[in-house]
Amino acid sequence: MANMNLKRNPMPxxxxxxxxxxxxxxxxxxxxxxALDEASRCLHCKNQPCVSGCPVQIxxxxxxxxxxxxxxxxxxxxxxxxxxxxxxxxxxxxxxxxCEAKCVRGIRGESVGIGRLERFVADLxxxxxxxxxMNVPFNGHKVAIIGSGPSGLACAGDLAKQGYAVTxxxxxxxxxxxxxxGIPEFRLxxxxxxxxxxxxxxxxxxxxxxxxxxxxxxxxxxxxxQGYEAIFIATGAGLPRFMNIPGENLNGVYSANExxxxxxxxxxxxxxxxxPIQRAKKVAVVGGGNVAMDAARSAKRLGAEEVYIVYxxxxxxxxxxxxxxxxxxxxxxxxxxLSNPIEIIGNDQNFVKGMKCVxxxxxxxxxxxxxxxxxxxxxxxxLDVDCIIMAIGTSPNPLIxxxxxxxxxxxxxxxxxxxETGATSRPGIFAGGDAVTGAATxxxxxxxxxxxxxxxxxxxxxx
Numbered sequence: 169m170a171n172m173n174l175k176r177n178p179m180p181x182x183x184x185x186x187x188x189x190x191x192x193x194x195x196x197x198x199x200x201x202x203a204l205d206e207a208s209r210c211l212h213c214k215n216q217p218c219v220s221g222c223p224v225q226i227x228x229x230x231x232x233x234x235x236x237x238x239x240x241x242x243x244x245x246x247x248x249x250x251x252x253x254x255x256x257x258x259x260x261x262x263x264x265x266x267c268e269a270k271c272v273r274g275i276r277g278e279s280v281g282i283g284r285l286e287r288f289v290a291d292l293x294x295x296x297x298x299x300x301x302m303n304v305p306f307n308g309h310k311v312a313i314i315g316s317g318p319s320g321l322a323c324a325g326d327l328a329k330q331g332y333a334v335t336x337x338x339x340x341x342x343x344x345x346x347x348x349x350g351i352p353e354f355r356l357x358x359x360x361x362x363x364x365x366x367x368x369x370x371x372x373x374x375x376x377x378x379x380x381x382x383x384x385x386x387x388x389x390x391x392x393x394q395g396y397e398a399i400f401i402a403t404g405a406g407l408p409r410f411m412n413i414p415g416e417n418l419n420g421v422y423s424a425n426e427x428x429x430x431x432x433x434x435x436x437x438x439x440x441x442x443x444p445i446q447r448a449k450k451v452a453v454v455g456g457g458n459v460a461m462d463a464a465r466s467a468k469r470l471g472a473e474e475v476y477i478v479y480x481x482x483x484x485x486x487x488x489x490x491x492x493x494x495x496x497x498x499x500x501x502x503x504x505x506l507s508n509p510i511e512i513i514g515n516d517q518n519f520v521k522g523m524k525c526v527x528x529x530x531x532x533x534x535x536x537x538x539x540x541x542x543x544x545x546x547x548x549x550x551l552d553v554d555c556i557i558m559a560i561g562t563s564p565n566p567l568i569x570x571x572x573x574x575x576x577x578x579x580x581x582x583x584x585x586x587x588e589t590g591a592t593s594r595p596g597i598f599a600g601g602d603a604v605t606g607a608a609t610x611x612x613x614x615x616x617x618x619x620x621x622x623x624x625x626x627x628x629x630x631x
Contacts, residue, residue, distance in 0.1 A: 170208060170210070170211055171205060171208035172209075173209065173277075174276065174277030174278060175277065175278050176206060176209065176279070176280065176281045176284075177198065177202045177205055177206045177281060179195050179196070179197075179198070179281075179284055180196040180197070180198075180202075181194050181195050182194055182196065184495075184498035184499050184500075187499065188468050188469060188499040188500060190469065191352065191353045191437055192353075192354060193353070193355070193356075193357050194355065194495060195259070197284075197288060197291060198281075198284055198287075198288045203235055203284075203285060203288045204235065204236065204238070206281050206284065206285060207235040207236045207280075207285060208236060209273060209280050210232045210273075210280050211272055211273065212229045212233065213229070213272055216228070216229055217270040217271070218267040218268070218270050218271050218280075218282060219267070220270060221269055221270035222250075222266060222267045222611075223266065223611050223612055223615035224250045224251050224322070224611065224614055224615050224618055226246075226247055226250040226251055226267075226286075227246055228267060230246045231243040231244075231246040231247050231285075231286070231289065232280070232285060234246060234289075235285060235288075240288075240289050240292050241289075241292075241293060243289040244290060244292070247289065247290065250618075251322075251614065252321055252322045252324075252326070252364065252367075252368060252614070253318060253321060253322065253347075253614065254286055254287075254289070254293075254364075255287060255290035255291055255294060255360045256318070256356065256361060256610065257286060257610065258283050258284065258285075258286035258287025258288070258290055258291075259287055259355065259356050260351060260356055260610050261283055261610060261611040262489050262611070263282050264279075264489065264490060264491075266611065267282050268280065268282050268283070291360075294360070294363045302329075302370050302371045302372075304328065304331050304371060304372065305331050306331055306333060307330065307331035307332060309331075309332050310332070310333045310334075310335070310394075310395050310396045310397060311327055311332050311333070311334050311396060311397065311398050311399070311624055312334075312336075312337065312390045312394075312396040312398075312399045312400070313335070313336045313337070313399070313400045313402060314336075314381045314399065314400070314401050314402060314403055314568070315336070315337075315338065315339075315345055315401070315402035315403040315404055315601075316336045316338040316343040316344060316345050316365075316375060316377075317344070317345020317346050317347065317402060317404045317601065317602075317613065318345065318346070318347060318601065318610045318611075318617070319400075319404075319601030319602070319603075319613035319614060319620075320345065320402035320601075320617060321336075321343075321344075321345075321364070321365070321368060321614075321617070322613070322614035322616075322617030322618050322621070323400045323402065323600070323617035323620045323621045323624075324336055324368055324373045325368050325371065325373070326617070326618055327624065327625070328371035328372055328373045329371060330625060332625075333372070333374075334372070334373045334374065335374045335375075335376060335396075336374070336375045336376065337376050337379040337381050338375060338376065338377045338378075338379065339377075339378070339379065339381075340377065340378070340433065341377050341378055343365050343375045343377060344361045344362075344365060345402075346404055346406075346602075346610070347361045347610070348361055348432060349428065349429045349432050349433040350425070350428050350429070350432065350462070351428075351432065351462065352428065352431065352432055352465065352466050353432065354465070354469070355462065355492075358432075380567070381403075381567075381571075382567040382568055382570070382571040382572075383567070386572070387399055387401075387572045387597065388573075391596065397596065397628050397631070398596045398597070398598065398624045398627055398628060399596065399597045399598070400590075400598045400599065400617070400620045400621075400624065401568060401583060401597065401598070401599040401600075402599070402600060402601050402603060402613075402620075403564065403565060403567075403568055404564070404565075404601060404603055404613075405562040405563055405565075405602035405603065405606050405607045406425060406562060406564075406565050407562055407563045407564065407565050407566070408423030408558065408562050409423075409558070409560050409561045409563060410423065411454070411509065411558065413509060413510060413512065414511045414512065415512025415514055415523075416512060416558070418512055418514040418519065418520050419514075419520065420446060420448065420519050420520035420554060420555045420556065421512060421520060421555075421557075421558070422555070423557075423558050423559075424453070424455070424459045424460065424462075424463045424557050424558060424559035425562060427466070427467075427557050428459070428462060428463060428466065430443050430445045431466050437466075437469065437470060446555050447471050447472075448467065448470075448472055448553075448554045448555030449472060449473050449474070449554055450472065450473065450474045450475075450476075450552060450554055450555070451467040451475045451553060451555045451557065452475075452478050452504075452509075452523055452551055452553040452555070452556050452557070453467070453475065453476065453477055453478065453557045453559055454478045454479075454509055454556065454558050454559060454560060455477075455478075455479065455558070455559030455560045455561075456477065456481065456485070456486040456487055456488060457487045457488050458488045458492055459607075460479070460557075460559035461477070461488045461489075461492040461493065461495075461496050461501075462492075463557045463559050464476075464477055464496060464501045465495070465496055465499055465501065467555070467557065468499055468500060468501060472555075474502060474553075475500070476502045476503075476504045476551065476553065477496070477501055477502070477503045477504060477505075478504045478507050478509060478523075478551070479503070479504070479505050479506075480507065480508040480528045480541040481505070481528070481530065481539070481541050482506055482530060485530075485539070506527055506529065506530075506541070507526070507527060507528060507549075508525060508526055508541065508543070509523050509524065509525050510524050510525065510548070511523070511524040512524075512556060513550075519554070520553065520554050520555060520556055521554065522550055522551060522552050522553060523551045523553055523556060524548060524549075524551075525548070525550075525551055526543050526548050526549075527543075527544040527547035527549070528541040528543060528544060529541070529542060529544050561606070561607055562602075562606070562607045563581045563582075564577075564582055564583070564602065565581075566581055568583075568603075569581065572594070572597075575592055575593060575594055575597070576592065576593040580606070582604050582605065582606055583599040583603050583604050585598070585599050585600070585604055589619070589623040589626075590604075590616060590619050590620040590623050591623060596627065596631075598620040598623060598627075599620075600613070600616030600617055600619065600620045601613035601616045601617065604616065
């Protein structure tokens with residue numbers, strides 16, 4: 169019998185006043201009792217609207233039914249048919265705008281906690297230590313993937329399960345892409361990412377780190393000299409954007425990319441870390457997305473007394489996930505909304521001592537479908553801060569474009585593809601994820617990786 173409670177089971181979390189001083193995971197996960205109770209809220213609709221909202225098309229009703237039957241490993245296997253990163257997606261996927269947004273239970277209450285249930289079964293699976301390998305017969309074909317972020321990992325997983333010899337080339341010293349350098353430990357523990365990567369290795373995926381395609385090797389060398397029949401470019405969007413206002417070159421101004429990479433990949437929050445990071449007293453983070461929330465909450469954990477989110481629109485227009493905004497508020501982050509920086513002020517030693525801002529008001533709708541912010545007259549004010557983190561977006565790194573002939577790109581740097589196949593202007597070369605769209609979500613990048621895997625399989629078979 170279905171549980172008709174209008175509210176979902178709340179996610180257990182660390183106390184805000186405790187967690188804002190540590191980097192341990194904030195969300196603690198469902199217990200078995202909570203998972204069974206939440207699974208019983210699913211109505212198992214005949215037309216399965218939740219599946220249509222999932223970019224990787226997980227059979228959501230089936231895995232939830234397995235949970236109700238307490239067949240947790242079978243539930244995991246249902247998810248694993250469609251997703252290579254279930255523990256990751258259960259934590260960082262914006263289910264509230266995708267599968268859960270389509271849930272019928274959300275019409276007169278709260279939708280089923282699909283993401284929380286996905287995390288529950290995936291974490292249970294990964295608690296079982298096993299050295300087994302998945303013996304998939306080699307089909308005689310080699311594919312190279314450039315980048316080990318969510319798009320590259322998803323593509324690798326699907327191809328390896330079909331017998332392809334897959335090699336991932338990663339520029340950094342650890343695999344995982346944005347999952348390891350961009351998302352903080354308190355939101356996505358790196359041991360979780362490593363377990364997902366270890367699962368792919370069991371299928372024979374070879375990951376080579378410290379290889380910069382375009383420098384160490386070129387795409388042409390991979391295809392002409394090393395025998396790869398197809399290549400998937402999944403290099404993400406790691407080139408930070410700035411506002412181009414006076415003072416952005418002062419000491420104490422970071423891109424969110426640099427700040428979070430130092431924190432997440434290089435563990436700068438540890439006192440004995442060899443990678444320095446400024447432990448500022450008053451921090452302003454410019455931007456309103458998930459990256460801005462991550463940077464602000466990280467700065468708070470470093471010991472900042474005051475941390476501001478400076479965003480030019482109102483709370484309703486914040487692009488960050490609602491859950492991340494709520495967590496940030498609980499942890500003491502101050503939201504300075506309808507505000508925009510115009511100049512960064514430095515002291516005699518060229519360190520940040522504050523930021524000039526103006527107040528904004530919302531006008532007519534712009535191309536993004538949001539009301540356009542305009543400057544309010546005579547509204548200039550000074551924000552007393554000693555560190556500023558710019559979290560206003562990223563673009564694809566131009567290295568691949570500049571070293572690969574015949575690869576068409578957008579004026580802003582994104583690689584041009586056929587949207588139905590992921591194919592680029594070069595035969596045998598495919599692309600997807602943030603390298604094509606600019607910064608987006610983990611799950612959309614995974615969807616692009618799965619599309620590319622399907623297209624690469626067809627391309628090689630047809631060839």
